[in-house]
Amino acid sequence: MTKLQRYLSALALGTSAVLVSLPAVAQDFKIGFINTDKLLRESGPAKAAQSKLESEFSKREKELVDSGNALKASSDKFERDAPTLSESARATRQRQLADQDNAYQRRRREFQEDLAARKNEELAQVLDRANRVVKQVAETEKYDVILQEAVYINPKHDITDKVIKALDSAK
Structure with missing residues (x-):
């Protein structure tokens, strides 16, 4: 037997040993999947x-809606009255409407920014609790890996409902 033949035989023997042991390793590997969107909707x-x-x-949102309705009513009234107004009165009312609109847009932007910031704070707290529960479930049920994002997952690996139940029962 040449040196190359011995090397190829050893390589084939090593490869077959690895391939034979793969099913045993795969059977011991336990994987789970969490649908984060579902968790954030249903927990x-x-x-x-x-x-x-x-x-x-809700109070700020209602005030904002009322302010928007008042601005629209003022704008509609101006459109109706504009033909009968003098040039200076029309310019004054246009300036007032523009100022009101700018103030409304600023308040609306501030509201949306404040809401987004608070929403992020609340979601971070929920996700923090959820991650602790996922870790608990993984350790209790001996999962090797839990995924949150996947292109495809076999439904038998989805443990989202189990995590939601554990999260809902946790204090």
Whole structure:
């Protein structure tokens, strides 16, 4: 047997040993998947955070809607009255409407920024709790890996409902 033949035989023997042991390793590997969007839609803490945000921002949102309606009414009234107004009165009213619109747009932008910031804070808290629960489930049920993002996942690996139940029952 030449040196090359011995090398190829050893390589084939080593490769076959690895291939024979792969099914045993694969059977010991336990994988799970979490659908984060579903978790953030259906879990108790996520729903509570959403309710908290709605109650916290509902008054400001109503004031903003009322302000927008008042601005529209003023604009409509100006459109009706414009033909009968003098040039100076028309220019004054246009300037007032532009100022009101700028103030409304600024308040609306501030509202959206404040809401987005609070939403991010609340979601971060929910995700932090969810990650602790996922880790607990993984350790308890001996998962090797839990994925949150995947192009495709076999539904038998989806443990989202299990995590939602654990999250809802946790204090």
